Amino acid sequence: MSDRRLPSSPGFWRSPLRGPWFTSVLGLVLLAGITVLFVTGLVSYAAYNPGLTPVNDQTPGKGILGFYLFDWPTRPRWLYRLTQGVHVTLGITLIPVLLAKLWSVVPRLFALPPARSLTHALERISLLLLVGGGLFEFVTGVLNVQLDYVFPGSFYPLHFYGAWVFFAAFAVHVALKLPTALRHVRRARGADGEPTPKREEGDLVSPRPDPPSVSRRGALWLVGGGSLLLFATTAGRSFDGPLRQTALLAPHGGADPGTGPGGFQINKTAAYAGIDAAETSEEAWRLVVTGRTGTVRLGRADLLRLPLHSSALPIACVEGWSTSDQWWRGVRLSDLAALVGYGDADGVPDVLVESLQRHGAFRRAGLRANQVRDPLSLLALYVNGEDLTPDHGYPARVIVPAAPGVLNTKWVARLTFGAL
Amino acid sequence: MITPRIARMPRLPRFLRTPSAPRARRVPRPRRLPLGSPLRLLLLACSFALAGYAGVRLFAGDWRGVALWFVGAALLHDLVLLPLYAAADRAVLRAAGRAGRRPWVAYVRIPAALSGLLLLVWFPLIAGQVDRRRYLLATGLPPDGFLARWLLITAVLFGGSALVLVLRLRRAAKHRPPAVH
Known part of the structure; x- marks a missing residue:
């Protein structure tokens, strides 16, 4: 046991930084941060309205894990932009804290005996779920943001079910450790500054520490500096203009894909979706609207003869980036519902929106009645004063306040009211 | 605040107690793993049940791949990444110590840590790992x-960091008392 060459020996770990105060401070930061991540993650899941139609549901086997689902509102119109921006940006910002926390407790991974009691053995197994689950969530999230889909399966079920496995371990870890962490931090505050930990305070304190090369506070400053750097090079992807230029290393940061009215950020170009210019031409394209009284087919010219309305709405993606408000102009979804027999504003039903896109998730999307009814919800024909560009969904796209980007279907071919 | 120590369990009514073996027949048994705190045990059981419920769904697809990622993430971090950066840090410290410049180590450590952090987080994009065609088609911009x-x-x-070091050294030199001739 006393062989200092083995990591199971406390003497193997030499850093004078490790100790209960350092770990407790990092743990409390993660407690607050991960709680926000978990809540905004669940909120994002609800924003897809997975309970509305199987079309929206990437995790049909969720069972009781969807217990809290609610009808996603349309106000405030920047709601998803805020919650998902916080989810992704905060997640990236917390990475240095997570790494530092794991570093601070790594001697415990090797501690012997493997188990002092049955409870202790189970606690250690639970820690595998905590560390494995936490890293799994952060890694899948960070890779998805970078469009590097190397993980084993679809992002939605992996990140969603992984989050619940992680949360189960996280919750019990908090329940078991929070009192200790609070005690250590309180004691330090009472002692007016970071305490000099004694060996008996826990196995985290090295019994033969190296001379310090940085103070504990200095190390925390470095962790905070890392978080600040990641924040400063990421947060800009939630804004347009010069702020976006500051997101130097993140996708959808830096430059916009184009210039002019339709130059703003794109998620899935027309080429990606396999949209042929021939099928979106004035002569070829017809919008098929179906409802109680039958089916109506409308060309773009027919749509332009309907009352046109404007809404200023952002595009907000599950990947955490968003645009500022764009100025959309088109036909209200509720007006289109009225064309096929749902004239009474209160009787507006759900709608299934189908795109010209033939493959890929979310080529079809369901919108709930409250989203259809909202006067800001449009089948947009123009953006920022000009025709939609092909990449933004020409000839027509849906734009709904507060909805996740993928539910704002582009290249719309068919609207079926009351089908869900 | 919850007190971590559990209050002594109330004594159960007689009919719920486990009957104890007659004293005369008690023989020394091999030491078993003690149970530990019952409250902790309950909390852990609850956590495992929830993790199991979600885990069944997590593993419903490519369970081997998911298990590999889940456990692999923990192992890769604890047994590869952490020892690597700890060893690198130690090497820098030792080199600085040998050169008699140990106080300077922060000026290497901090920029190296921050740069390494950015590399770690954005590795797929920085290393050009991302599928170029798909990225271009999805965002309208190349991943360059x-x-x-x-x-x-x-x-x-x-x-x-070098600039700060130079400024500090110059200021220190100014405040140093002039050398005696």
Whole structure:
């Protein structure tokens, strides 16, 4: 046991930084941060309205894990932009804290005996779920943001079910450790500054520490500096203009894909979706609207003869980036519902929106009645004063306040009211 | 605040107690793993049940791949990444110590840590791992320039650190009492 060459020996770990105060401070930061991540993650899941139609549901086997689902509102119109921006940006910002926390407790991974009691053995197994689950969530999230889909399966079920496995371990870890962490931090505050930990305070304190090369506070400053750097090079992807230029290393940061009215950020170009210019031409394209009284087919010219309305709405993606408000102009979804027999504003039903896109998730999307009814919800024909560009969904796209980007279907071919 | 120590369990009514073996027949048994705190045990059981409920769904697809990622993430971090950066840090400290410049180590450590952090988080883009065609088709922009931007940020970090070091050394030199001739 006393062989200092083995990591199971406390003497193997030499850093004078490790100790209960350092770990407790990092743990409390993660407690607050991960709680926000978990809540905004669940909120994002609800924003897809997975309970509305199987079309929206990437995790049909969720069972009781969807217990809290609610009808996603349309106000405030920047709601998803805020919650998902916080989810992704905060997640990236917390990475240095997570790494530092794991570093601070790594001697415990090797501690012997493997188990002092049955409870202790189970606690250690639970820690595998905590560390494995936490890293799994952060890694899948960070890779998805970078469009590097190397993980084993679809992002939605992996990140969603992984989050619940992680949360189960996280919750019990908090329940078991929070009192200790609070005690250590309180004691330090009472002692007016970071305490000099004694060996008996826990196995985290090295019994033969190296001379310090940085103070504990200095190390925390470095962790905070890392978080600040990641924040400063990421947060800009939630804004347009010069702020976006500051997101130097993140996708959808830096430059916009184009210039002019339709130059703003794109998620899935027309080429990606396999949209042929021939099928979106004035002569070829017809919008098929179906409802109680039958089916109506409308060309773009027919749509332009309907009352046109404007809404200023952002595009907000599950990947955490968003645009500022764009100025959309088109036909209200509720007006289109009225064309096929749902004239009474209160009787507006759900709608299934189908795109010209033939493959890929979310080529079809369901919108709930409250989203259809909202006067800001449009089948947009123009953006920022000009025709939609092909990449933004020409000839027509849906734009709904507060909805996740993928539910704002582009290249719309068919609207079926009351089908869900 | 919850007290971590559990209050002594109330004594159960007689009919719920486990009957104890007659004293005369008690023989020394091999030591078993003690149970530990019953409250902790309950909390852990609850956590495992929830994790199991979600885990069944997590593993419903490519369970081997998911298990590999789940456990692999923990192992890769604890047994590869952490020892690597700890060893690198120790090497820098030792080299600085040998050169008699141990106080200078922060000026290398901080920019290196920050630059390494950016590399770790944005590795797929910086290393050009992302499927170029798909990225271009999805965003309308090529996944270029990330390596160059990371290198520039790294240059700024190290350059800024060097500048701070020079300024501090100069200020220290000014405040030092003049050498006796």
